[in-house]
Amino acid sequence: QVQLVQSGAEVKKPGASVKVSCKASGYTFTDYYIHWVRQAPGQGLEWMGWINPNSGDTNYAQNFQGRVAMTRDTSISTAYMELNRLRSDDTAVYFCASLLRADGMDVWGHGTTVTVSS
Amino acid sequence: DIVMTQSPDSLAVPLGERATVNCKSSQSVFYNSNNKNSLAWYQQKPGQPPKMLIYWASTRKSGVPDRFSGSGSGTDFTLTISSLQAEDVAVYYCLQYYGTHWTFGQGTKVEIK
Numbered sequence: 001q002v003q004l005v006q007s008g009a010e011v012k013k014p015g016a017s018v019k020v021s022c023k024a025s026g027y028t029f030t031d032y033y034i035h036w037v038r039q040a041p042g043q044g045l046e047w048m049g050w051i052n053p054n055s056g057d058t059n060y061a062q063n064f065q066g067r068v069a070m071t072r073d074t075s076i077s078t079a080y081m082e083l084n085r086l087r088s089d090d091t092a093v094y095f096c097a098s099l100l101r102a103d104g105m106d107v108w109g110h111g112t113t114v115t116v117s118s
Numbered sequence: 119d120i121v122m123t124q125s126p127d128s129l130a131v132p133l134g135e136r137a138t139v140n141c142k143s144s145q146s147v148f149y150n151s152n153n154k155n156s157l158a159w160y161q162q163k164p165g166q167p168p169k170m171l172i173y174w175a176s177t178r179k180s181g182v183p184d185r186f187s188g189s190g191s192g193t194d195f196t197l198t199i200s201s202l203q204a205e206d207v208a209v210y211y212c213l214q215y216y217g218t219h220w221t222f223g224q225g226t227k228v229e230i231k
Contacts, residue, residue: 035220037168044225045160045168045211061219062119095167100158100215104180108167 002026004034004096004109011115012086019082020112022096029077030054035099036070036081038092039111048094051079086116120144120214124223130231137199139226141212146192149216156216159188159197161208162225168211172197204230 007021022034036048049060051070058070064083072079079096093111100106121144131137139159147156155175160168170179172188175195185200199206207230212223 037222044209045162045213045222047213047220047222049219059218097167100170100173106170106179108169111167 002098002105002107004098004107006094006096006109006112009113009115011117014086014088014116014118016086016116017082017084018086018114019080020094020096020114022079022081022109024077024079024098027098029072030074032098032101034070034072034079035097036068037095037097039095040089040092043092046092048081053079083114086114088116090114091116119219120147120217120221122212122214122221122223124210124212124226126226127224128227128229130229131199131202132231133204134201135231137202137206137228139197139210139212139228141190141195141197141223143193143195143214143216147214147216148192155191155195156214157188157190157195158213158215159186160211160213160222161206162211163208171210199228202228202230 005023010018012018030053033050035050038046051058053072069082095111096109098107123142125140157175159172162168171182171186176188187198189196209225209227211225
């Protein structure tokens with residue numbers, strides 16, 4: 001079945017970087033953009049950006065420009081989100097998602113908890 | 119970026135009654151090219167990723183109960199649950215996908231009264 005499987009929880013110190021992976025299966029990886037959305041504890045959803053797995057083109061929300069990098073490895077159908085210069089307010093669950101697809105599906109990963117603490 | 123503002127932040131409705139969530143965008147999300155509004159509604163339950171209910175402002179996703187409906191155009195949108203069920207307790211978010219950068223509303227918590 002169509003699914004996105006994310007890497008496990010991470011604990012990082014302020015100033016460090018984190019790289020979260022998102023492996024797609026059940027569909028052609030290059031057919032649909034991968035979006036990243038985060039949710040701080042008890043807070044709402046925040047759209048971070050997307051990557052076009054076919055071309056590698058990216059589009060980042062203004063809040064993250066200069067600090068985030070979304071990449072992909074088409075050989076293993078995996079997208080990555082790297083966030084640099086981590087701060088305590090980056091503590092959140094990070095979701096990858098294949099949103100508003102032309103085939104009618106809307107697929108989310110299970111989320112990866114990133115904790116930033118000294 | 120387009121700012122999405124939902125109201126109310128929370129509401130409590132008796133079982134079987136109507137629940138209404140509003141979403142207002144800071145600029146129109148209507149696409150002249152396809153005559154559609156780039157607005158979706160999501161439901162999120164604790165510990166789960168969001169689940170899409172409605173897209174193009176009023177198209178119900180396959181498998182979503184017909185008690186959920188979306189309406190509105192331009193800058194003002196509404197999600198209506200016609201008869202609230204216990205399993206509908208959740209936080210609801212609107213999402214605009216018109217702009218270069220997509221944005222969510224802050225969420226509306228729906229509870230049973």
